[in-house]
Amino acid sequence: MTTFKYTTYQRRAWRKKKKLASFLRKVGKSTTKGILKQVAEADKAAWKEVSCLDCANCCKKMTPTYTRKDINRIAKHLKMTYKQYFDKYLHIDDNKDIVNTSTPCQFLGKDHKCTIYAIRPDDCSGFPHFVRNDFRYQAREKTYVNNLALCPATLVFVEKLKEIVERDN
């Protein structure tokens, strides 16, 4: 079993970024059928190779975008009001999104575990957003290309998807 090393994935992402970005651009524009099936296959293959508990880079370096519902749920769990929680941990960024004020995330616990896992923000449960009906839109919006060097699972997922699409062509 190989030891997980985030920097190895990061270097690989930088090396392959141009080719993978061009692939994602094509996928985003294409209208061929079957992409969601290929996405599901790539998703399965990627999670066989990468474990989030070895990594936690998203919790260390990125921030989720919060909905009001997320804030209400988490504040209630912490016995805080919406305002108390917001003032302590959050701010509104340049895109008008509600995000954490600092990194790593305040809820990242020991062994890379999320201490509010069951009630974490919806953005965290969905991340890195592979299997979704608007996959092509996300590809066009650069969701995956922007995460290539930040999220090892995204890198492996896009590599696998490229292999699968080329195999099926």
Ligand code: SF4
């Ligand atoms: S989602 Fe990506 S960045 Fe986050 S822990 Fe998993 S592999 Fe790492």
Ligand code: SF4
């Ligand atoms: S809430 Fe949990 S899953 Fe989301 S960023 Fe924080 S530690 Fe990670």
